[in-house]
Amino acid sequence: xxxxxxxxxxxxxxxxxxxxxxxxxxxxxxxxxxxxxxxxxxxxxxxxxxxxxxxxxxxxxxxxxxxxxxxxxxxxxxxxxxxxxxxxxxxxxxxxxxxxxxxxxxxxxxxxxxxxxxxxxxxxxxxxxxxxxxxxxxxxxxxxxxxxxxxxxxxxxxxxxxxxxxxxxxxxxxxxxxxxxxxxxxxxxxxxxxxxxxxxxxxxxxxxxxxxxxxxxxxxxxxxxxxxxxxxxxxxxxxxxxxxxxxxxxxxxxxxxxxxxxxxxxxxxxxxxxxx
Amino acid sequence: xxxxxxxxxxxxxxxxxxxxxxxxxxxxxxxxxxxxxxxxxxxxxxxxxxxxxxxxxxxxxxxxxxxxxxxxxxxxxxxxxxxxxxxxxxxxxxxxxxxxxxxxxxxxxxxxxxxxxxxxxxxxxxxxxxxxxxxxxxxxxxxxxxxxxxxxxxxxxxxxxxxxxxxxxxxxxxxxxxxxxxxxxxxxxxxxxxxxxxxxxxxxxxxxxxxxxxxxxxxxxxxxxxxxxxxxxxxxxxxxxxxxxxxxxxxxxxxxxxxxxxxxxxxxxxxxxxxxxxxxxxxxxxxxxxxxxx
Numbered sequence: 001x002x003x004x005x006x007x008x009x010x011x012x013x014x015x016x017x018x019x020x021x022x023x024x025x026x027x028x029x030x031x032x033x034x035x036x037x038x039x040x041x042x043x044x045x046x047x048x049x050x051x052x053x054x055x056x057x058x059x060x061x062x063x064x065x066x067x068x069x070x071x072x073x074x075x076x077x078x079x080x081x082x083x084x085x086x087x088x089x090x091x092x093x094x095x096x097x098x099x100x101x102x103x104x105x106x107x108x109x110x111x112x113x114x115x116x117x118x119x120x121x122x123x124x125x126x127x128x129x130x131x132x133x134x135x136x137x138x139x140x141x142x143x144x145x146x147x148x149x150x151x152x153x154x155x156x157x158x159x160x161x162x163x164x165x166x167x168x169x170x171x172x173x174x175x176x177x178x179x180x181x182x183x184x185x186x187x188x189x190x191x192x193x194x195x196x197x198x199x200x201x202x203x204x205x206x207x208x209x210x211x212x213x214x215x216x217x218x219x220x221x222x223x224x225x226x227x228x229x230x231x232x233x234x235x236x237x238x239x240x241x242x243x244x245x246x247x248x249x250x251x252x253x254x255x256x257x258x259x260x261x262x263x264x265x266x267x268x269x270x271x272x273x274x275x276x
Numbered sequence: 277x278x279x280x281x282x283x284x285x286x287x288x289x290x291x292x293x294x295x296x297x298x299x300x301x302x303x304x305x306x307x308x309x310x311x312x313x314x315x316x317x318x319x320x321x322x323x324x325x326x327x328x329x330x331x332x333x334x335x336x337x338x339x340x341x342x343x344x345x346x347x348x349x350x351x352x353x354x355x356x357x358x359x360x361x362x363x364x365x366x367x368x369x370x371x372x373x374x375x376x377x378x379x380x381x382x383x384x385x386x387x388x389x390x391x392x393x394x395x396x397x398x399x400x401x402x403x404x405x406x407x408x409x410x411x412x413x414x415x416x417x418x419x420x421x422x423x424x425x426x427x428x429x430x431x432x433x434x435x436x437x438x439x440x441x442x443x444x445x446x447x448x449x450x451x452x453x454x455x456x457x458x459x460x461x462x463x464x465x466x467x468x469x470x471x472x473x474x475x476x477x478x479x480x481x482x483x484x485x486x487x488x489x490x491x492x493x494x495x496x497x498x499x500x501x502x503x504x505x506x507x508x509x510x511x512x513x514x515x516x517x518x519x520x521x522x523x524x525x526x527x528x529x530x531x532x533x534x535x536x537x538x539x540x541x542x543x544x545x546x547x548x549x550x551x552x553x554x555x556x557x558x559x560x561x562x563x564x565x566x567x568x569x570x
Contacts, residue, residue, distance in 0.1 A: 146357060
């Protein structure tokens with residue numbers, strides 16, 4: 001026995017050290033694994049009966065229509081401020097008539113999808129996390145299970161699908177309002193020639209730019225809703241934990257959007273090469 | 277995910293008492309024991325919560341499981357509906373072992389059960405009618421008139437119909453007692469055979485506690501259901517129980533009628549009883565003291 005314990009001590013120490021070193025890696029893989037599993041389950045339940053159209057429409061209303069005022073407000077000022085800074089830079093070269101093209105492109109490819117995603121994360125993502133967290137701590141999710149209703153199908157699937165559908169629509173709203181803001185600022189405050197503004201905008205932007213923005217925003221929709229649902233669904237404890245889960249949902253959703261934006265931009269540039 | 281959503285049926289079980297043979301749900305039998313739990317063990321990581329629990333739940337009776345906080349009462353209750361699976365052991369509901377059942381079978385099994393949660397667990401976003409009708413809407417294709425008839429009948433039978441505008445009220449607008457009754461109505465609407473109550477009197481004042489006791493007695497008497505109540509409220513337990521079992525250290529320490537338990541000499545049980553201020557004299561004369569269960 002004594003011999004055996006001497007033999008195993010270094011091994012145990014090595015295992016303990018390995019365990020400590022591996023813990024963060026395991027935790028990271030576990031985190032992404034859980035999210036991936038939840039996403040797969042959400043889609044798997046989408047195609048199984050019963051189909052509850054009402055839940056999807058409610059979530060689309062919450063994510064989309066409910067976010068419309070904030071998207072319009074932020075979109076208008078984002079377009080205007082983007083035009084302001086662009087004109088300031090282009091004036092150095094005397095090329096300020098390119099402002100319509102520059103703002104149009106940056107809105108279509110970056111500003112509209114990213115800002116829309118951040119706004120919806122802050123508004124709808126936090127709402128989802130809080131609602132699901134409250135349902136968890138008040139046993140409403142357990143109650144669903146006792147009625148043989150799958151909580152993933154009832155709660156997660158509608159939220160994820162609604163976000164994926166509504167994000168591109170809201171992004172297009174952001175694009176339109178943002179361009180309107182840029183137009184008003186450029187034409188009425190900076191006296192840019194309206195013909196040049198519109199001509200270069202039409203010349204430089206392409207439907208594929210909006211398609212790229214649409215693809216990005218759909219992916220952002222999946223990411224932000226998944227982050228929110230994951231945090232809310234897995235709350236344990238009380239009101240304090242619901243608050244913390246909401247904070248984590250907004251942080252995780254925002255970080256996911258910005259990190260995904262980098263990789264998606266890179267990937268989409270391969271599929272949609274720049275045209276002359 | 278432990279649950280599944282079985283396909284909807286066109287008709288719910290036809291009238292009659294929930295636990296009766298006319299309810300259309302399988303398993304109605306003359307066996308006085310409706311649920312048999314045999315040697316179930318459950319661990320969560322290093323924590324051994326249930327250590328070979330043996331328990332019989334008697335048909336049509338109010339069966340109460342008492343025990344201190346953290347003794348595994350809620351874990352035991354979740355096993356009854358198949359919300360948790362034991363590491364080992366058997367749970368026989370009407371003679372059928374539910375442990376090896378898959379999600380679809382468990383979904384079917386849960387139709388036999390109704391559950392009343394500690395704080396009612398009503399859906400915040402739905403009004404009283406939508407909450408009560410939820411199991412019917414999810415399980416059957418019924419017309420709005422049929423659903424409303426059954427909801428209104430239950431509201432009447434549970435003394436909720438007199439509350440002005442109750443149908444359109446949301447859970448936040450109800451008192452604690454009303455919420456519990458609406459929770460009970462939701463659990464009863466699909467005429468279950470077995471009703472589970474998770475600490476129904478926690479956080480209630482004495483009057484509200486008495487009302488909840490009456491509600492449990494009424495559900496048992498008028499609807500003929502088998503009741504399983506998880507509680508640590510001794511006064512309430514001794515007021516309504518047909519049979520009491522004490523869960524202690526992951527096992528059933530003692531089981532018997534209220535009178536038998538009052539005469540028991542088990543130290544943890546005596547501590548419970550004495551702390552609740554219950555007297556040994558309240559038991560029936562001549563009832564023998566209990567021997568420890570092995």
